[in-house]
Amino acid sequence: xxxxxxxxxxxxxxxxxxxxxxxxxxxxxxxxxxxxxxxxxxxxxxxxxxxxxxxxxxxxxxxxxxxxxxxxxxxxxxxxxxxxxxxxxxxxxxxxxxxxxxxxxxxxxxxxxxxxxxxxxxxxxxxxxxxxxxxxxxxxxxxxxxxxxxxxxxxxxxxxxxxxxxxxxxxxxxxxxxxxxxxxxxxxxxxxxxxxxxxxxxxxxxxxxxxxxxxxxxxxxxxxxxxxxxxxxxxxxxxxxxxxxxxxxxxxxxxxxxxxxxxxxxxxxxxxxxxxxxxxxxxxxxxxxxxxxxxxxxxxxxxxxxxxxxxxxxxxxxxxxxxxx
Amino acid sequence: xxxxxxxxxxxxxxxxxxxxxxxxxxxxxxxxxxxxxxxxxxxxxxxxxxxxxxxxxxxxxxxxxxxxxxxxxxxxxxxxxxxxxxxxxxxxxxxxxxxxxxxxxxxxxxxxxxxxxxxxxxxxxxxxxxxxxxxxxxxxxxxxxxxxxxxxxxxxxxxxxxxxxxxxxxxxxxxxxxxxxxxxxxxxxxxxxxxxxxxxxxxxxxxxxxxxxxxxxxxxxxxxxxxxxxxxxxxxxxxxxxxxxxxxxxxxxxxxxxxxxxxxxxxxxxxxxxxxxxxxxxxxxxxxxxx
Amino acid sequence: xxxxxxxxxxxxxxxxxxxxxxxxxxxxxxxxxxxxxxxxxxxxxxxxxxxxxxxxxxxxxxxxxxxxxxxxxxxxxxxxxxxxxxxxxxxxxxxxxxxxxxxxxxxxxxxxxxxxxxxxxxxxxxxxxxxxxxxxxxxxxxxxxxxxxxxxxxxxxxxxxxxxxxxxxxxxxxxxxxxxxxxxxxxxxxxxxxxxxxxxxxxxxxxxxxxxxxxxxxxxxxxxxxxxxxxxxxxxxxxxxxxxxxxxxxxxxxxxxxxxxxxxxxxxxxxxxxxxxxxxxxxxxxxxxxxxxxxxxxxxxxxxxxxxxxxxxxxxxxxxxxxxxxxxxxxxx
Numbered sequence: 001x002x003x004x005x006x007x008x009x010x011x012x013x014x015x016x017x018x019x020x021x022x023x024x025x026x027x028x029x030x031x032x033x034x035x036x037x038x039x040x041x042x043x044x045x046x047x048x049x050x051x052x053x054x055x056x057x058x059x060x061x062x063x064x065x066x067x068x069x070x071x072x073x074x075x076x077x078x079x080x081x082x083x084x085x086x087x088x089x090x091x092x093x094x095x096x097x098x099x100x101x102x103x104x105x106x107x108x109x110x111x112x113x114x115x116x117x118x119x120x121x122x123x124x125x126x127x128x129x130x131x132x133x134x135x136x137x138x139x140x141x142x143x144x145x146x147x148x149x150x151x152x153x154x155x156x157x158x159x160x161x162x163x164x165x166x167x168x169x170x171x172x173x174x175x176x177x178x179x180x181x182x183x184x185x186x187x188x189x190x191x192x193x194x195x196x197x198x199x200x201x202x203x204x205x206x207x208x209x210x211x212x213x214x215x216x217x218x219x220x221x222x223x224x225x226x227x228x229x230x231x232x233x234x235x236x237x238x239x240x241x242x243x244x245x246x247x248x249x250x251x252x253x254x255x256x257x258x259x260x261x262x263x264x265x266x267x268x269x270x271x272x273x274x275x276x277x278x279x280x281x282x283x284x285x286x287x288x289x290x291x292x293x294x295x296x297x298x299x300x301x302x303x304x305x306x307x308x309x310x311x312x313x314x315x316x317x318x319x320x321x322x323x324x325x
Numbered sequence: 326x327x328x329x330x331x332x333x334x335x336x337x338x339x340x341x342x343x344x345x346x347x348x349x350x351x352x353x354x355x356x357x358x359x360x361x362x363x364x365x366x367x368x369x370x371x372x373x374x375x376x377x378x379x380x381x382x383x384x385x386x387x388x389x390x391x392x393x394x395x396x397x398x399x400x401x402x403x404x405x406x407x408x409x410x411x412x413x414x415x416x417x418x419x420x421x422x423x424x425x426x427x428x429x430x431x432x433x434x435x436x437x438x439x440x441x442x443x444x445x446x447x448x449x450x451x452x453x454x455x456x457x458x459x460x461x462x463x464x465x466x467x468x469x470x471x472x473x474x475x476x477x478x479x480x481x482x483x484x485x486x487x488x489x490x491x492x493x494x495x496x497x498x499x500x501x502x503x504x505x506x507x508x509x510x511x512x513x514x515x516x517x518x519x520x521x522x523x524x525x526x527x528x529x530x531x532x533x534x535x536x537x538x539x540x541x542x543x544x545x546x547x548x549x550x551x552x553x554x555x556x557x558x559x560x561x562x563x564x565x566x567x568x569x570x571x572x573x574x575x576x577x578x579x580x581x582x583x584x585x586x587x588x589x590x591x592x593x594x595x596x597x598x599x600x601x602x603x604x605x606x607x608x609x610x611x612x613x614x615x616x
Numbered sequence: 617x618x619x620x621x622x623x624x625x626x627x628x629x630x631x632x633x634x635x636x637x638x639x640x641x642x643x644x645x646x647x648x649x650x651x652x653x654x655x656x657x658x659x660x661x662x663x664x665x666x667x668x669x670x671x672x673x674x675x676x677x678x679x680x681x682x683x684x685x686x687x688x689x690x691x692x693x694x695x696x697x698x699x700x701x702x703x704x705x706x707x708x709x710x711x712x713x714x715x716x717x718x719x720x721x722x723x724x725x726x727x728x729x730x731x732x733x734x735x736x737x738x739x740x741x742x743x744x745x746x747x748x749x750x751x752x753x754x755x756x757x758x759x760x761x762x763x764x765x766x767x768x769x770x771x772x773x774x775x776x777x778x779x780x781x782x783x784x785x786x787x788x789x790x791x792x793x794x795x796x797x798x799x800x801x802x803x804x805x806x807x808x809x810x811x812x813x814x815x816x817x818x819x820x821x822x823x824x825x826x827x828x829x830x831x832x833x834x835x836x837x838x839x840x841x842x843x844x845x846x847x848x849x850x851x852x853x854x855x856x857x858x859x860x861x862x863x864x865x866x867x868x869x870x871x872x873x874x875x876x877x878x879x880x881x882x883x884x885x886x887x888x889x890x891x892x893x894x895x896x897x898x899x900x901x902x903x904x905x906x907x908x909x910x911x912x913x914x915x916x917x918x919x920x921x922x923x924x925x926x927x928x929x930x931x932x933x934x935x936x937x938x939x940x941x942x943x944x945x946x947x948x949x
Contacts, residue, residue: 041806041807041808042806054509055509056505056508056509080511083509083510083511084510084511086509087509087510088505088506088509090502090505090506091502092502095501095502095503096502096503096506097503098503098504098507098521098524098525099525099610099611100524100525100527100608100610101520101521101524106503109507109510109512109516109520110510110511110512113511113512113513113516114511146610146611148610148611151894153894159506162506162510163506163509163510165510166510166511181659181660181833181894181895182659182833182834182835182874182877182878183659183873183874183877183890183891184890184891184894185877185888185890186876186877186878186888186889186890187889187890187892188890189888190887190888190890208806208807210807210881211878211879211880211881212879214879214881214885215879215885215888218885240881240882250808251807251808252881254807254808254810254811255807255811255836255881256810256811256814256834256836256837256839256840257836257839257880257881257882257883258835258836258839258863258875258878258879258880259839259863259880259883260839260840260859260860260863261860261864262839262880262882262883263836263839263840264839264840266882268811268815271808274761274778274812275776276776276778276806276808276809
């Protein structure tokens with residue numbers, strides 16, 4: 001039973017008479033307690049997809065289903081339940097917290113508004129609990145500070161704690177650790193992993209760092225996006241060991257690794273072209289075909305491949321990959 | 326509202342922040358001096374406004390610090406007594422302009438859709454209609470004898486541009502991550518506007534208030550000078566009108582009568598504008614709490 | 617030992633901040649060998665970018681170099697960069713040592729064609745022969761895998777980000793500098809574009825034989841390109857070694873911590889460990905070793921005295937307990 005499902009979701013917008021398909025026909029179903037990472041390069045549509053999943057952007061086409069029900073059709077209390085159940089953690093620790101409000105004010109607002117606590121005193125207590133949950137200690141001292149008095153990593157923790165105030169079952173984390181120092185990222189990820197295991201929160205974790213995605217979603221799945229489409233969606237161990245889509249293969253071979261022996265002996269996939277596709281002028285058929293080393297003339301430049309289940313928890317949208325070898 | 330608490334409970338901090346910019350602090354002191362002077366000094370300077378025909382258009386002397394006017398009355402006394410109305414109208418006009426602009430601007434930005442279109446159209450209308458001719462027409466219908474009425478008229482004509490600025494600011498702040506997060510948390514629009522967006526605009530609003538004041542001062546002075554406003558009390562603007570009409574520009578000693586009100590108005594404008602330099606950082610939490 | 621091209625000794629730099637003087641560099645010493653690639657690794661605020669700018673004397677006016685020396689060695693000729701006049705430094709820059717900045721993708725003049733950029737740069741450094749400059753420009757653009765015929769007459773906005781980055785590399789090499797400093801060359805680039813730039817840097821280095829320093833917070837970049845890695849912390853170099861030792865047998869707890877905090881794609885799946893705490897406040901530095909509040913090996917000695925860089929067979933470490941650290945990293949394997 002899926003918790004959150006994106007069904008053929010698209011997001012188009014108009015720019016100077018042309019339609020830009022930022023996200024096109026993405027279908028993704030996330031189960032309770034599951035971790036799914038969405039990876040891709042800039043412009044691939046992963047952030048837009050995340051915002052649609054979190055209900056901050058309306059899809060141009062397709063449906064967002066929460067607990068099986070269409071969110072767009074929800075009203076009143078039903079919609080409020082969805083609104084509280086799905087939260088978002090943003091990338092930039094500098095703009096994710098209101099600079100003129102203290103940590104306590106930021107956290108108590110949802111607690112008090114939704115009557116999750118009885119009064120200010122219990123709001124304070126609950127805020128301390130949540131800050132401790134995200135390993136921000138000494139929590140009591142943090143409450144009356146302003147965001148600028150906290151480090152980037154600490155601010156991200158507050159962002160997560162704020163999301164937890166409404167007891168969500170699903171958190172969309174958009175590059176939540178990218179703007180934090182390298183040495184701190186690990187503990188943030190470990191904390192999020194703990195929230196997943198202990199509180200049962202599902203995660204849609206958006207990142208451009210495949211190595212990070214592998215680490216965080218090892219028990220879950222990774223979805224690879226390219227020019228607005230989902231080109232591969234697989235269980236993480238399978239994707240890392242046996243990437244099916246040529247783009248995924250290219251990505252994995254291109255990523256430099258923090259280990260000289262591995263990275264200097266890696267085999268590189270050579271792409272046919274350096275040109276990054278322009279969203280306003282996408283190639284016909286499979287968007288990746290102009291760069292794809294294994295493309296089939298006559299097929300890949302004419303027909304859009306659809307996400308196909310290959311078994312063993314792997315799905316791929318590629319004409320070549322689905323052909324029997 | 327927590328921003329007022331921020332300001333009130335730490336007046337001393339506010340002062341400290343304002344001293345950071347030398348020019349701004351000088352502007353603040355001068356502004357306070359002029360405003361206080363305009364309201365307090367009249368109690369100390371007797372308003373002897375009887376005509377002394379033998380002292381017409383005298384230059385500055387120990388008895389008449391700024392000379393005399395076309396009726397032999399002391400210019401300095403008139404300057405001291407002539408500020409109240411000007412400042413009052415300016416402040417009230419600025420306050421009203423701000424109230425209208427902030428209300429309409431935020432509504433337009435937050436509601437969007439038809440409300441936005443409607444408010445924008447109204448704003449454009451107000452912007453395109455030339456002010457002085459309109460006031461001329463209005464003056465024909467309304468008796469502009471009370472300063473409050475004058476302030477209201479100035480405000481109702483001048484909110485167009487400020488509304489657009491406010492709207493732009495709110496639109497931009499609306500997209501900030503922390504506002505989006507508040508939205509995701511299910512917090513209502515009123516919270517987003519008053520607790521998340523507005524507090525981040527306070528410095529901006531304050532600066533706009535001061536700038537509105539300078540605009541209102543020009544407006545009313547211009548109106549009085551053109552003779553559109555009936556001259557009930559003897560304020561600085563009226564002095565300029567009279568001085569010009571009475572040919573004060575033609576002799577060396579009489580120009581003091583013309584230049585004095587102009588000088589004090591310019592000084593007030595200058596001090597207001599300089600003061601805004603210090604206002605920018607007034608609501609910055611970084612400067613209020615020790616790091 | 618290979619030839620030294622740059623010799624830095626006890627470089628200290630201070631700048632004035634609102635809260636007081638900040639010692640951004642506190643006695644940096646290292647040698648740069650001819651033809652090598654040195655990676656300066658560290659996190660935000662460690663001083664690596666400041667060091668890069670200091671080497672080429674491009675620090676902002678509020679910063680002052682308060683001590684130390686930077687010697688540029690050209691054969692038998694030694695020149696102290698600190699002692700050069702402004703004119704000499706200007707000539708020195710770009711012809712002997714060039715720096716490519718992080719935000720440089722916007723460093724182009726939008727109303728000038730690329731060919732004009734080349735001509736201007738050349739003219740500013742005394743090369744007035746247009747034909748020669750253009751010939752060199754063509755050669756360089758080809759070396760960075762761009763079509764010179766297409767790029768030269770273009771305006772900057774007509775080129776993609778990746779292409780602009782490559783033009784910048786070509787511009788930097790125009791006057792054949794001996795040393796190139798790159799500040800975060802691959803940050804903000806997409807993975808595939810990053811890969812192109814990395815391969816390009818490799819090839820360019822082979823073809824043009826320059827010495828390269830690159831500054832980055834990205835360890836994987838160091839793993840890719842560096843011959844030696846210098847780790848910086850709180851304004852000092854805390855470890856300097858060959859790249860394999862840096863990743864497999866680090867001797868400083870900070871370097872060890874960094875390698876354990878970064879995931880790899882093809883490595884194992886062991887847990888990542890963060891370094892607790894955060895970088896020190898430069899106004900309020902801890903006593904003794906600046907890393908001790910975050911260090912699992914810290915003891916009273918560490919709190920009292922600041923360790924100097926100890927040279928052990930070419931592997932420099934600023935840590936009193938380096939033997940312990942290296943034993944631990946060896947055990948990990």
